[in-house]
Amino acid sequence: MSSIKRIVLGLYSLTRLVTATSEDKPPCAQGSYTPYKYLGCFEDSRDSRSLSYRSDLGFDSVTVESCTAVCKANGYHYAGLEYYGECYCGTDIASSQVSDSQCTYPCNGDKSQTCGGSNLLSVYADPTIMQNVAEPKDYVSLGCWTDGNGGRALGFNQADNVNGSELTTKMCLQACGSRGFGYAGTEYSQECYCGTQLDDNSER
Known part of the structure; x- marks a missing residue:
């Protein structure tokens, strides 16, 4: 029997154009922006980075504040x-929590x-992106997609934010939309996941 799971997805368009640079712009001064908030611990890999941009901050002096200041500036x-x-x-x-x-x-x-671990990231998020919230009506169905086929289709499990025994599609969309996530998915009748993108291994 196949171990591949399927997840039903909804999409709300949240886009922002960012231009990558070959070197860091100067970090934002502390107090000049809203501090990033801790999201959690996420998997990482040298072959497939969870976050695409490597800062050139000095390895021996990195702090949460210095890293988030550089990311904000860029x-x-x-x-x-x-x-x-x-x-x-x-x-x-681009990984699971x-x-x-x-x-x-x-x-x-x-x-x-x-500061994370070996192939593990301590991730922080700019809380101002969460101001771009979505309502359930803003999502459109993308159909049924595979999950657990090499990685979670959507990396943010909402087990702490929704009651699985009473879960509805609308509840999941509300949970993801209120947190600014572009993707929402339900699975196993009582699981809700959110994400900023679909895992590359997920298939329709």
């Missing part, structure tokens, strides 16, 4: 810290902060 929604002092930025997160307990490495620039 127009990225997300900032991720990994392996003690690596800083990544991106407009989408895992337990926060897996991200345990202290940041080189501030040992009281967490």
